[in-house]
Amino acid sequence: FFRFEMEGQLVLAPFKKKASVFVLYTGGTLGMKPNEDGSLEPAEGYLEDQMSKMQELSHPDMPTWTLEVLEPIMDSSSMGPKDWAKIATELEKRYLDHDGFVVVMGTDTMAYCASALSFIMHNLAKPVIVTGSIIPFASPWNDARRNLIVSLMFATCSDLCEVCISFGGRLLRGNRSRKMSSVDVEAFDSPNFPPLGETSAARFGQNGQVALNKYLLLKHPRGRLMIHREVQSNILVVKINPVCQFTALRLVVESAKALRALVLELYGNGKSSYKGALAEIITAAVKKGLIVVAATQCAKGLVNVDAHSIGREMISLGAISAKDMTTEAVVTKLGVLIGCGYGDEKVRDLMSRSLCGEMTPDTSQSLSKL
Numbered sequence: 001f002f003r004f005e006m007e008g009q010l011v012l013a014p015f016k017k018k019a020s021v022f023v024l025y026t027g028g029t030l031g032m033k034p035n036e037d038g039s040l041e042p043a044e045g046y047l048e049d050q051m052s053k054m055q056e057l058s059h060p061d062m063p064t065w066t067l068e069v070l071e072p073i074m075d076s077s078s079m080g081p082k083d084w085a086k087i088a089t090e091l092e093k094r095y096l097d098h099d100g101f102v103v104v105m106g107t108d109t110m111a112y113c114a115s116a117l118s119f120i121m122h123n124l125a126k127p128v129i130v131t132g133s134i135i136p137f138a139s140p141w142n143d144a145r146r147n148l149i150v151s152l153m154f155a156t157c158s159d160l161c162e163v164c165i166s167f168g169g170r171l172l173r174g175n176r177s178r179k180m181s182s183v184d185v186e187a188f189d190s191p192n193f194p195p196l197g198e199t200s201a202a203r204f205g206q207n208g209q210v211a212l213n214k215y216l217l218l219k220h221p222r223g224r225l226m227i228h229r230e231v232q233s234n235i236l237v238v239k240i241n242p243v244c245q246f247t248a249l250r251l252v253v254e255s256a257k258a259l260r261a262l263v264l265e266l267y268g269n270g271k272s273s274y275k276g277a278l279a280e281i282i283t284a285a286v287k288k289g290l291i292v293v294a295a296t297q298c299a300k301g302l303v304n305v306d307a308h309s310i311g312r313e314m315i316s317l318g319a320i321s322a323k324d325m326t327t328e329a330v331v332t333k334l335g336v337l338i339g340c341g342y343g344d345e346k347v348r349d350l351m352s353r354s355l356c357g358e359m360t361p362d363t364s365q366s367l368s369k370l
Contacts, residue, residue: 019063019099019156023051024090026083027073028106030133030144040136042073047104050137056149063099063156076106076113076132081231081335084116088227091121091128095225100127100155104148107132107179107187110165114174116332118163118356120228123221127160130174131167134185143168143185150199153210157197162218162356164196171197171212175329175358178299191300192324192360218357230339234258235331239265239297246277253285261291261334264319265327269296269304269311279317286318291338291347295322295330302360320351322359329358 025031031047032040048067051057057065070090074083091101105113114130121128131151133144151166163174168186176193197212236259238249253262262285264278285292294314296303302324305311315321322330333355337347354361 018060020097021063021065021100021102021152021155022091022094022098023065023067023102023104023152024070024087025067025073026070026076026079026087026103026105028076028104028132029136030104030131030148031073032136034136034138040138047137051148054145054149056145057152062149063152065102065152066094066098074106076109079105079109079113081116081233081339084113084120084332085227085229085231087113088117088120089229092225092227095126098126099158100160101129102148102151102155103128103130105130105132107134107167107182111174111177111179111188111326111328112332114163114165114177115326115329115358116231116336118173118175118358119333119336120231121163122226122228123223124163124225125161125221127155127157128163128174129155129166129171130163131165134183134187150210154197157210157212159212159214159217160196161220169199170195171210173216173357175332175356176326178326178328180299189299192302192326193357228336228340230341231332231335232260232338233335234338235261235263235334237263237265237327237331240267240278246281250277250281250284253281253290254288259288259290260338261293263293263295263322263327263330263334265295265297266303267297269301279313282314282317282319289344291334291344291351292319293322293330293334293351294319295325295327320348322351325359333358 025047033043033046035041087103110130110132117128129151131147133147135142137144147167150169154166154171165172165174165177165188167188172188172190172195173193176190177188179187180189181187194213194216196216197210199210282292294303303321305315305321337350
């Protein structure tokens with residue numbers, strides 16, 4: 001059985017037996033095999049062979065699965081907007097034939113990919129679970145096996161209609177996720193939003209069940225699935241720091257012809273010690289027609305423009321607050337909105353709204369309740 005957790009109470013819920021799940025392998029550690037030198041590399045048919053040997057996947061409660069490889073196999077550090085759109089297109093082709101989807105990829109840009117897919121796949125009505133591993137199948141102990149099994153289980157949950165990351169036994173909203181470690185098997189977290197689901201023998205018994213926090217899930221959409229294939233990449237992210245050269249940054253902003261948006265990662269809840277220099281950069285960027293977004297460098301927290309004069313001044317100059325969005329969500333959301341061809345005012349308006357759970361509405365009131 002799959003369980004749903006609502007306000008702390010577990011309720012058994014039906015799931016579709018022998019559901020059909022489409023698995024798309026794009027690359028990454030989970031599907032790699034050691035070569036003669038011991039280095040990991042892609043091997044044709046290796047992941048399918050490993051999955052076919054897994055007794056867990058033959059359990060009557062597990063879904064049937066179909067695996068395809070997205071060519072060319074890529075390291076996730078090389079993936080970008082065109083690749084995210086390609087993944088979405090492949091899922092769209094099989095959308096009516098399967099109950100859920102699992103995307104297996106590398107972990108380096110997984111949070112960016114999951115965030116991007118959440119905005120690219122508009123009106124998504126089925127689960128899309130993104131996963132991978134830190135340790136490959138070939139190791140005697142690895143997280144590849146567990147992550148794959150749990151992802152397939154989550155992909156059969158009909159109440160899920162969003163893009164998620166399944167890693168380390170937890171299910172995280174894709175556009176709320178961040179990679180927190182390059183060595184821990186619980187590599188991902190969702191600092192500003194609770195997990196959507198989890199596995200835990202201590203809490204849910206010894207029957208291998210998964211649980212969802214049903215009250216946190218997105219509502220099922222009313223319209224048809226739409227794929228926004230054009231994702232812009234002309235976005236500059238700058239992390240403000242004590243030795244930041246604001247003169248050089250201003251020159252970049254003023255001279256970059258193709259630049260469409262500037263994301264400033266500020267201290268804490270949206271501060272900078274260089275108030276005058278930052279104001280000049282924002283003014284120059286807005287004058288040039290750039291969309292300026294103020295985000296926080298902190299993994300947890302938000303940009304609170306009302307907390308200090310600097311925040312209020314940034315907004316008055318034309319910047320937008322990212323609120324509690326991750327930088328991964330900010331840049332991919334900007335990329336999709338600009339790619340849709342919206343005008344600057346429309347993009348500014350939509351950046352301030354939650355489109356698919358990427359930010360907490362009325363953040364100042366809601367964060368304390370999580």
